[in-house]
Amino acid sequence: MSHEPEAYLDDSQMLTDESTFCFSCTPEKKCFTRCCYDINLVLMPYDILMLKNHLGMNSGEFLKKYTSVHVGFGSGLPVVTLKMEGPYLKCPFLEEGKGCTVYDARPGACRTYPLARMAKRSKEKEGVEEFYYIVREPDCKGFKDCKEWTVKEWKENEGIEPYNEMNDIFGELLQAKTESNIEHLTADQIEIFYMGCYDIDSFRQSFLEGPTLERYMEDPEVIERISKDEKELLKYGMRWVKKKLFEGGCLACGSACSTNG
Numbered sequence: 001m002s003h004e005p006e007a008y009l010d011d012s013q014m015l016t017d018e019s020t021f022c023f024s025c026t027p028e029k030k031c032f033t034r035c036c037y038d039i040n041l042v043l044m045p046y047d048i049l050m051l052k053n054h055l056g057m058n059s060g061e062f063l064k065k066y067t068s069v070h071v072g073f074g075s076g077l078p079v080v081t082l083k084m085e086g087p088y089l090k091c092p093f094l095e096e097g098k099g100c101t102v103y104d105a106r107p108g109a110c111r112t113y114p115l116a117r118m119a120k121r122s123k124e125k126e127g128v129e130e131f132y133y134i135v136r137e138p139d140c141k142g143f144k145d146c147k148e149w150t151v152k153e154w155k156e157n158e159g160i161e162p163y164n165e166m167n168d169i170f171g172e173l174l175q176a177k178t179e180s181n182i183e184h185l186t187a188d189q190i191e192i193f194y195m196g197c198y199d200i201d202s203f204r205q206s207f208l209e210g211p212t213l214e215r216y217m218e219d220p221e222v223i224e225r226i227s228k229d230e231k232e233l234l235k236y237g238m239r240w241v242k243k244k245l246f247e248g249g250c251l252a253c254g255s256a257c258s259t260n261g
């Protein structure tokens with residue numbers, strides 16, 4: 001049965017940027033690539049954008065070929081997970097003897113391991129307060145013969161910051177859902193969420209190329225920015241979903257709009 005890395009989370013020690021931990025993952029370790037089997041790998045919006053571009057696919061093709069979607073029991077929101085392959089539930093991007101074939105675009109969770117990031121928001125303070133826990137997978141030999149890192153060094157080494165930045169915007173959306181007290185979304189609302197957060201090429205087509213009034217109401221500079229930069233488009237898509245579903249309006253006019261898209 002696929003396991004959740006959180007099951008091995010060591011919450012006895014809360015780590016911040018200057019905290020140190022010891023870890024080393026190299027191809028010589030006996031466990032090499034074992035962690036790429038039988039995992040429940042939830043993909044965040046930015047993971048999907050990076051992977052589909054790395055593979056030269058559009059988001060719709062990528063989602064269909066490599067992922068499964070379900071509505072989260074607790075959140076009531078669509079959750080995208082990577083479809084594992086074969087009887088041993090291998091990650092589709094793992095090539096035996098070679099390792100990760102999408103290394104430069106690997107998901108944020110693969111980069112962050114053996115750490116797990118917790119992001120705390122409060123109404124009193126702007127932004128996000130983050131801290132980390134260590135995840136001690138029992139079969140992982142990375143904690144033996146290891147190298148010392150600070151959390152900050154690990155984040156830099158693994159290129160985690162852009163993922164955290166985008167995940168925090170997604171987190172704002174999840175928080176807006178909680179604060180709205182809306183428990184269940186309709187099928188149409190689930191589609192809006194899915195498109196704005198996960199299927200970015202469909203969002204582009206619908207919002208930037210389709211006949212939607214919302215685009216005409218938006219600042220032309222914003223439209224130019226999101227047309228040229230896909231990461232900006234994804235940020236916009238997530239905020240568009242937040243406003244539309246949980247704050248009762250469209251992003252451009254800030255009030256209730258009855259447009260499609």
Ligand code: SF4
Binds near residue numbers: 143
């Ligand atoms: S050391 Fe841990 S993270 Fe590295 S390959 Fe082995 S199980 Fe995976």
Ligand code: SF4
Binds near residue numbers: 035036037093103
């Ligand atoms: S994306 Fe790469 S690192 Fe992550 S589970 Fe798959 S093969 Fe392993």
